[in-house]
Amino acid sequence: MVVALSPEVEIPEMDELSFNELLELKTYRFDFETRRLTSELISGLDAIKQSILFALHIPRYTHPIYSADTGNELADMLADNETTVAFKIMEIERLVTEALIYDPRIEQVYDFVIEHIDDAFHVNFKVDTALGEIEIKEVLSA
Template sequence: MIPQSDIEMADEELEAVALPSKTYRLDLVNKRISSQTIDGLEAIKQVVFKILSTTRFEHLIYSNDFGNEVDLSANRGRSVFESEVERWVEEALTQDDRITAVTSFKFAYELDNALINFTVESEFGRYQETKELANGV
């Protein structure tokens, strides 16, 4: 017997609602997760830090979309290195739906270290981020 129902389904479309980006604050000094919550641009800054500090596919707790795939093992020239780093960072960060673009990459070098400065654009605003890569060049 097939169940019967008198309920009519509405043909109207549901409105997409933006969910809050609220998350727990990381206490990097004490290496703890705080009971305080953060939202907006502050939450974006924290997720950028987490993504750039996490190797993709290495931790089962994260989905396959979380983290970065930076590979510094090959010896490349600076132009190839810069192009690859831009691609790696942009691919890693734009997996988060709140981040709309990663732009304005600038590189500075000292011995084998590279200091990368870039702009993160999100639905909550934009800010400058800096990341140091050791043995990168």
Template sequence: MANFLTAPIQNVSKTAKPKITQTYALDFNEHRMTARKIDGIEAINQYIRKALMTPRYKCLIYSSSYGSGIKQLMTNSPSKKYVEASIEHIVEDAIIHNPQILSISNFEYETEDDNMIISFNVMTIYGDLQVKEVYTGV
């Protein structure tokens, strides 16, 4: 019979607060990092925006699970119907890897001319967040 190591079970308090991690704020208009530090829901919102705008497999500094295929989907898709059928999965796959993100829900999209407006709710360890992004080239 095999001997298994046993470890004591730890009880996690339901009132335990999540570990707060800070990061530097990004200025998406100027494409640069700022000196201002952010954390909590603001940092998660920034993570989502950055993950969605970073092309997957193109930036060697990131792991293969970071980034999204949104731009590739928009430029290489045979039709708007294909984009509409694929976009929710691509968005979820881009951001669900963050352990601070618990779930994604209420995914909606609409197209206007060459634009696609995507909105969804994100439940995080810090609270809920509404995300809305606009992509061109659909």
């Protein structure tokens, strides 16, 4: 089955895609600063990076439009005032990795560097994908 968003762009359902088709899939660029979709179509490493950023910014199980494989479980852990910073740093690495491993394009998540500054965690890590390496730098807070 093919779902059409407009007469010009047909988007096949994910379970019908082969791995190579998944790598070539185009999606609309999301502007994380304005929190809006743009009309620019992206694919390849740009699309994978966007998928990673979505996984880091979307709480898992919160929005019914996303499957249970989408998003993360960081919010409750980061907001917990009973746990230590050391425990949170350890959990961030695990929870970020768990948020990303569901994407078949992602092969490995590694090289975490996490710093606690003020009330936020500055997280840097690398992701090996089927199309190459991506370096991610994000700030996570409750």
